[in-house]
Amino acid sequence: MKVLVLGGTRFIGPHLVRALVSRDHAVTVFRRGHTRAELPRAVEAIVGDRERDVTALIGRAWDSAIDLSAYTADWVRRTGLILHDRVAHYTFVSSNAVYSDQNLHSWTVEGDAVHDPSVEQLTRLRAYGAGKVAAERAAEELFPGRLLTIRPGWVFGPGNTFPPSTYLAARAARGGEMLVAGDEGAIVQFLDVRDLASWLVLQIEAFATGLHNLAGPVPQATLGDVVGELSRAFGTRVEWVGPEWFIAQPERHTLESLLFWTDQRDDTAETHRAGFLHTMRNDIGRARQAGLVTRPGAETLIDAARWLELELGGVDGQESRSRASLWPRSTEWEHILDVEQSLLSRRGRLRSPR
Ligand SMILES: NC(=O)c1ccc[n+]([C@@H]2O[C@H](COP(=O)([O-])OP(=O)(O)OC[C@H]3O[C@@H](n4cnc5c(N)ncnc54)[C@H](OP(=O)(O)O)[C@@H]3O)[C@@H](O)[C@H]2O)c1
Known part of the structure; x- marks a missing residue:
């Protein structure tokens, strides 16, 4: 498959790109070029900035796009307006920071409240969560019926300095x-980044859609x-x-x-x-049903x-x-x-x- 990765060079990205290449997919990464990463030679890199110039995506087509780098609806729309009829499948990498009720014992994707993206949020965590909610909704509008949204909790493993x-x-x-x-x-x-990458590649190969919390072990x-x-x-x-x-x-x-x-x-x-x-506190029942295994x-x-x-x-x-x-x-x-x-x-x- 031809796969576009929006991002791909900081932490999760390189693991995902390597997992895709190991399964013989042809990978293109789209990023500004500020963050350096050692990616396999076969990977095509194109340059753009989701804040201001995404023209490098015009005229291209991919089987699947994975959005690792969007934190706002604007960013999803700016690239999505070009990509929506040029990719067959879209994955949006969101976060469990979307959940607004910090007192719940378990967060489920089925109906737990998420932050209100229209309200100016005061703390950084909430701004992040609200931005992700807005970005998820923009992705739903642009890629209906072919969208996979994942909400990981902490992702750990080689490359993470937290x-x-x-x-x-x-x-x-x-x-x-x-x-x-x-x-x-x-x-x-905490989910091992390599387990996240392997699971996500299998979902993409199956053109899986829907919404998943993701966590391990x-x-x-x-x-x-x-x-x-x-x-x-x-x-x-x-x-x-x-x-x-x-x-x-x-x-x-x-x-x-x-x-x-x-x-x-x-x-x-x-x-x-x-x-x-x-x-x-992520309820990961759905992801487990969809084959999530971890070390x-x-x-x-x-x-x-x-x-x-x-x-x-x-x-x-x-x-x-x-x-x-x-x-x-x-x-x-x-x-x-x-x-x-x-x-x-x-x-x-x-x-x-x-
Ligand atoms: N790590 C965790 O524990 C965790 C948990 C939950 C969710 N997540 C989500 O996972 C995703 C990110 O993971 P990651 O940082 O490891 O991903 P990554 O894809 O490895 O790195 C982020 C990428 O975004 C690119 N980028 C940044 N600003 C850009 C811009 N203006 N235009 C184009 N490209 C830009 C960076 O390259 P350049 O700098 O070269 O542009 C870099 O390639 C995020 O969506 C985050 O919310 C992470």
Whole structure:
């Protein structure tokens, strides 16, 4: 098949492009050329800007288009008005940020409220969610009957520098005793980018349509399951501390942004527990019925940490490449381990008999 990828060069894009090429599809990427990626040689790259100039798409035709790069209805319309009668199938990559009710226990695609795209939203997350709702609706108007819309939650794996996607495995690989704060029983959801790519390619080959939440791991895992897998993989001992104890520690700021369950919104235990976990409530029944399979969560985290280690030239020592956006740097590691050690000893002192 001839497949157009709108985007394709940052994180999800390169994995998707490689998965398409490995299945012998002819891939064209459309992007500005600001973001560099190592894509297979066979990939055609065309240049344009969804903000202002999309003329490079005129006069071309593809069997399928995958829209990874739109955050607003305008962007979907600008390219969609050219593409709507030039592609047989369209995939819009949306997000679970479309769901407006943060208190629901599970987000389903069947009727859960989404943000109102007509209202000017105040926070960044909501603006992102509202923009995606508007973009989804524009795609529905332009590609009726041949649209696949996916709403992924967190997507992790090689290429993602978001700290919680790399910290736990990178820390477990260092051995010794590791402090993990949070609820062992909390459900965690993150989808391996490679599993997303493989699943999406199969959907595209089948010209599948409809709306799906996407998340992993499948089967569902708790934080305790994933940390247990990491601990066994590296022989690292784990000391669990509950959110209430952790939040009361003055040094917590060093570690909390690396963990799954906090988003630093405020200082109450309840809100911290809600943290990232409120975005890990996707009902993925439909995607599972449509064949979604994933690798174990720990494998995703380990591979993401290994990728980061290679990018940095070794998390332990000298960084051969200086990329400001990448984390962690070796100096930060020293600080993190010091803080962890002092928390572990305080915890130990509290436990030891007087
Ligand atoms: N990562 C997650 O956890 C997650 C979760 C849910 C949903 N998503 C969704 O996944 C999609 C993005 O994933 P990704 O960033 O990894 O995709 P990607 O396709 O790998 O990267 C984004 C692409 O957009 C291109 N681009 C940016 N601005 C552009 C413009 N004005 N005109 C044309 N092209 C432009 C970039 O190239 P240039 O810079 O060279 O233009 C780049 O190729 C987004 O829609 C996001 O909402 C991600």
